[in-house]
Amino acid sequence: MGFCLCLLAVLIGGLWIYWGLKRRRFMKLKEKFFRQNGGLLLQQQLSDHKGSIEMIKIFTAEELKRATKNYDESMVLGQGSFGTVYEELC
Missing domain, CATH: 1.20.5 (Single alpha-helices involved in coiled-coils or other helix-helix interfaces)
Known part of the structure; x- marks a missing residue:
């Protein structure tokens, strides 16, 4: 034991x-x-x-995935020096 x-x-x-x-x-x-x-x-x-x-919001990775439909290419509006811009989900 x-x-x-x-x-x-x-x-x-x-x-x-x-x-x-x-x-x-x-x-x-x-x-x-x-x-x-x-x-x-x-x-x-x-x-x-x-x-x-001014209120600054820092999004979590999970919030970003939901807002971009898991980084769906069809949601991309453009890309620039600051990164990829996605269409907003309502």
């Missing part, structure tokens, strides 16, 4: 460490992409507008 409890504790500890390392890698990758894709500039612009009347 004691051996089973020790084995269970080792397995749980191993899984906890694995998930922690996986989460840490994910966070580092997320920060890397944030920096690569102009996130620091966006962060600076948002902080400059604090207290401003």
Whole structure:
């Protein structure tokens, strides 16, 4: 019985460490992409507008998928230096 409890504790500890390392890698990758894709500039612009009347909305990836019908090519209006412009869904 004691051996089973020790084995269970080792397995749980191993899984906890694995998930922690996986989460840490994910966070580092997320920060890397944030920096690569102009996130620091966006962060600076948002902080400059604090207290401003303008409301800035940052959409989640899921909201963008829904709004663009999962990035459907038929929804594309055009492309420019700031990215792809999609038709608005009502």
